Amino acid sequence: MEYDNDDNSWRRPSTTQQNKCHRIPKRSTTTAVVVLGLAVLSCLLGYCVLSETLPYESKTLRLVIILFRHGARTPVSTYRSDPYRNYQWPDGYGSLTNVGKMQLYELGKKYRSYYANYVPEDYYEKNVYVQSSDKSRCMMSAYTFLAGLFPPSQRQTWHAELPWQPIPVHSLPRLLDNIVAGTKPCAKWKAMYAEQLAEKNSDPKFNEVFENLSKYTNQTVRSVIDVDYLYSTLATEQEAGLKLPEWTKNLFPHKMRLPFMLSLALLSYNESMQRLQIGPMLNEIRENMNNTFNPSSGSERLLLMYSGHDVTVVALWRALGFGELLEPEYGASLVLELHEDIEQNLFFVKAFYRNNTKTEMPMELKLPFCEDPCSYKQFYDHISNLIPDDWETECENNVQGA
Amino acid sequence: MIKLMLLALFATTSLCDETIEFAVVIYRHGDRTPVNPYPTDPWKNESLWPVNFGQLTNIGKKRHYQLGQWFRKRYSHLISKQYNPQEIYVRSTDVDRTLMSAQANLAGMYPPNGTSVWNPDLMWQPIPVHTVPEHDDNILAMKKSCPAYDKEHLKYTHSVEYLNKLHKYDELMHYLSSNTGTKIKSFADILDIYSTLYIEELNNFTLPQWTRSVYPEKMREPAGYSFKTETATPLLARLKVGPLMKIIVTSIQEVISNKTTGKSKKHKKLLIYSAHDLTIGNILNSLDMYDGKCPAFTSTILIELIHDDYTQDYYIRILYRNSTEIIEPSILNIPCCGAKCPFERFKTIYDNLISVKWDYECRQSQFVAILVMSFIVGMGLFATIYMTHKVLFMHWSKEIDPEVEQYDRFVNTHFVTLKVSMDCSFNRDQV
Numbered sequence: 001m002e003y004d005n006d007d008n009s010w011r012r013p014s015t016t017q018q019n020k021c022h023r024i025p026k027r028s029t030t031t032a033v034v035v036l037g038l039a040v041l042s043c044l045l046g047y048c049v050l051s052e053t054l055p056y057e058s059k060t061l062r063l064v065i066i067l068f069r070h071g072a073r074t075p076v077s078t079y080r081s082d083p084y085r086n087y088q089w090p091d092g093y094g095s096l097t098n099v100g101k102m103q104l105y106e107l108g109k110k111y112r113s114y115y116a117n118y119v120p121e122d123y124y125e126k127n128v129y130v131q132s133s134d135k136s137r138c139m140m141s142a143y144t145f146l147a148g149l150f151p152p153s154q155r156q157t158w159h160a161e162l163p164w165q166p167i168p169v170h171s172l173p174r175l176l177d178n179i180v181a182g183t184k185p186c187a188k189w190k191a192m193y194a195e196q197l198a199e200k201n202s203d204p205k206f207n208e209v210f211e212n213l214s215k216y217t218n219q220t221v222r223s224v225i226d227v228d229y230l231y232s233t234l235a236t237e238q239e240a241g242l243k244l245p246e247w248t249k250n251l252f253p254h255k256m257r258l259p260f261m262l263s264l265a266l267l268s269y270n271e272s273m274q275r276l277q278i279g280p281m282l283n284e285i286r287e288n289m290n291n292t293f294n295p296s297s298g299s300e301r302l303l304l305m306y307s308g309h310d311v312t313v314v315a316l317w318r319a320l321g322f323g324e325l326l327e328p329e330y331g332a333s334l335v336l337e338l339h340e341d342i343e344q345n346l347f348f349v350k351a352f353y354r355n356n357t358k359t360e361m362p363m364e365l366k367l368p369f370c371e372d373p374c375s376y377k378q379f380y381d382h383i384s385n386l387i388p389d390d391w392e393t394e395c396e397n398n399v400q401g402a
Numbered sequence: 403m404i405k406l407m408l409l410a411l412f413a414t415t416s417l418c419d420e421t422i423e424f425a426v427v428i429y430r431h432g433d434r435t436p437v438n439p440y441p442t443d444p445w446k447n448e449s450l451w452p453v454n455f456g457q458l459t460n461i462g463k464k465r466h467y468q469l470g471q472w473f474r475k476r477y478s479h480l481i482s483k484q485y486n487p488q489e490i491y492v493r494s495t496d497v498d499r500t501l502m503s504a505q506a507n508l509a510g511m512y513p514p515n516g517t518s519v520w521n522p523d524l525m526w527q528p529i530p531v532h533t534v535p536e537h538d539d540n541i542l543a544m545k546k547s548c549p550a551y552d553k554e555h556l557k558y559t560h561s562v563e564y565l566n567k568l569h570k571y572d573e574l575m576h577y578l579s580s581n582t583g584t585k586i587k588s589f590a591d592i593l594d595i596y597s598t599l600y601i602e603e604l605n606n607f608t609l610p611q612w613t614r615s616v617y618p619e620k621m622r623e624p625a626g627y628s629f630k631t632e633t634a635t636p637l638l639a640r641l642k643v644g645p646l647m648k649i650i651v652t653s654i655q656e657v658i659s660n661k662t663t664g665k666s667k668k669h670k671k672l673l674i675y676s677a678h679d680l681t682i683g684n685i686l687n688s689l690d691m692y693d694g695k696c697p698a699f700t701s702t703i704l705i706e707l708i709h710d711d712y713t714q715d716y717y718i719r720i721l722y723r724n725s726t727e728i729i730e731p732s733i734l735n736i737p738c739c740g741a742k743c744p745f746e747r748f749k750t751i752y753d754n755l756i757s758v759k760w761d762y763e764c765r766q767s768q769f770v771a772i773l774v775m776s777f778i779v780g781m782g783l784f785a786t787i788y789m790t791h792k793v794l795f796m797h798w799s800k801e802i803d804p805e806v807e808q809y810d811r812f813v814n815t816h817f818v819t820l821k822v823s824m825d826c827s828f829n830r831d832q833v
Contacts, residue, residue, distance in 0.1 A: 090517065140529070143505070144520075158463040162524070162526055168501035176538060
């Protein structure tokens with residue numbers, strides 16, 4: 001029944017158009033020519049504008065995977081000399097703010113128009129799978145992203161005044177999550193991380209920053225991870241419009257930025273760490289791509305989405321072979337597209353990155369391990385190198401537990 | 403109905419000297435399409451339905467939204483008008499319809515106002531709904547593997563008690579089997595058909611002629627029984643519902659100790675669980691409160707901690723609403739304790755559930771199984787070694803054959819006695 005409504009609404013505009021056409025011959029030929037010319041021009045213009053916001057390859061697109069960082073949040077921690085130590089943050093530490101909710105909503109809307117030719121208007125559970133870190137700010141970001149991406153179509157409207165519909169977001173509890181948050185305990189990774197951290201912390205080039213920060217914060221700063229926390233606290237305070245103390249001027253952000261970005265990268269610093277930190281997510285990506293690649297799987301999935309943290313984005317970034325340090329802003333998103341060139345019978349992968357939610361056009365990334373276009377085979381081989389056969393065994397968790 | 407209204411009246415008037423300090427709500431998802439229509443179903447074509455099989459419908463979303471509004475009203479004194487993450491915790495089974503129901507429910511419960519309006523064009527705000535994959539979830543989905551449970555369940559479904567009850571419906575099951583094109587052999591199978599027919603009727607699909615003689619009257623009772631089988635014995639109930647009841651009681655305990663010690667330590671005010679009819683049935687039956695009626699869409703159990711402002715005592719009250727309509731729930735009678743049960747008494751009554759050590763107890767029968775397995779493997783190894791030995795021995799000297807036979811007999815008897823003693827220990831563990 002609800003389908004019929006849609007059909008009617010499709011038919012209606014075409015009949016009104018016909019009426020207009022009938023009127024045209026009654027007027028003088030010059031106006032007719034001008035009107036026609038204008039119509040053609042506006043059509044062309046509209047087409048040009050539209051085609052720019054749509055990816056030209058949308059006909060070859062088969063699967064889109066999006067990993068995004070949550071939106072703006074309140075600080076996760078404070079420091080000893082923090083003048084805002086007792087500041088009443090809305091909803092407490094580490095909460096998604098209203099700005100953050102809006103950022104992801106806007107991002108969802110952006111992807112809706114960007115993939116308008118690809119993602120159907122109706123939310124259909126077989127097309128979409130969303131997994132989030134169990135952290136509230138990530139789940140809430142996923143919800144507002146989906147609110148922007150899938151506003152209910154007429155058929156899916158269930159509440160007259162509420163242009164929103166519930167869409168399932170799956171998650172794993174912290175201690176079980178080796179997919180998005182990477183918080184499931186892994187003994188081998190922990191040891192490798194500790195080793196890397198010790199090595200980087202002893203780099204003399206950070207001595208000055210550590211010393212200065214220790215002096216001004218009135219607490220011991222001896223590790224890039226301490227700088228990481230301070231950096232993110234100062235950044236969030238500044239975003240909230242709070243005036244930072246005088247001492248920060250010489251240190252924040254420029255002198256703290258390198259150790260901060262290094263701290264994010266350390267979790268997935270080398271290939272062996274990437275296997276354990278992001279390998280399980282790569283495994284899911286591979287599985288989803290494989291299902292799209294094999295028509296026999298019957299997969300109808302068009303979109304796979306992950307709502308994670310800055311370190312999740314950095315881990316996937318590094319696993320894709322990018323060595324540069326990265327500072328993903330709120331709502332930064334990393335996209336993998338699987339395309340099929342039917343004529344050449346070739347599947348290929350494209351990667352894109354938006355560092356924040358304001359970017360209009362995503363930046364296309366040249367995958368360093370691959371030619372252009374990057375064939376699915378090459379991509380498959382690359383990520384397969386980073387996927388453990390058995391994560392649990394490779395983590396040597398049992399040895400640790402025994 | 404009058405009784406129900408009186409109860410509701412009682413509940414509201416008595417609020418003057420009583421405060422709800424903490425509450426747990428457990429609800430079933432809203433209206434859905436059939437999960438798995440039977441083979442001969444005239445409506446088994448998925449495209450005849452507004453959403454795919456097993457998915458939440460628009461009516462289901464709307465009902466949960468209304469239920470959320472009702473929660474907001476009932477617990478207006480307990481939880482803030484503004485969403486406060488420190489006050490509530492929402493958990494759902496990892497199934498689309500329950501995850502979506504929870505979100506729709508929260509949309510009704512927490513319409514944004516004041517500072518929580520983040521988008522003036524959208525009077526909705528995101529609130530986290532936590533979940534655990536079903537195979538890892540022993541709390542809400544109650545589907546995490548538990549060998550001790552499986553063993554007990556198998557024992558129960560082969561018991562005389564169960565089989566006698568089931569055999570009463572042999573004729574019905576035979577009739578259903580021949581008409582639905584699938585083998586109907588348990589209460590759960592009857593429920594599957596019953597729910598499918600119920601949903602089809604609800605959606606104005608004409609039911610086939612054959613259903614008239616059995617649906618709904620003759621199927622109602624056995625369909626309702628299916629909610630008893632998973633928690634039919636004390637051990638089944640303990641392993642199925644124990645972990646959830648343990649969390650609930652622990653949370654209540656924390657609230658009381660925070661209150662009595664005057665600690666300002668923050669505790670949750672409301673726990674919300676989004677689950678299935680089987681979850682509702684399992685809980686009610688384990689609490690000895692199940693009335694034999696299938697839980698409807700959005701049916702809700704409310705467990706409330708009440709502080710008597712006069713006597714300063716803490717009580718538990720359990721309410722249940724088994725209706726798709728948002729009507730007032732009725733207060734259930736806690737066995738041997740009544741409508742308002744002192745918390746300490748409540749703990750004693752349900753000790754069988756609360757005291758469960760799930761991981762340990764579930765592995766118990768596995769441990770026995772591993773013992774038996776290793777014993778069998780060990781004996782098998784011994785037998786092969788012995789056989790090769792015997793063959794070689796026979797090869798070397800055929801003359802001492804009788805001796806070998808004696809040896810053979812010795813091993814056989816030895817093997818048998820060992821096996822018997824093993825069986826006994828097996829039985830003892832079972833008890």
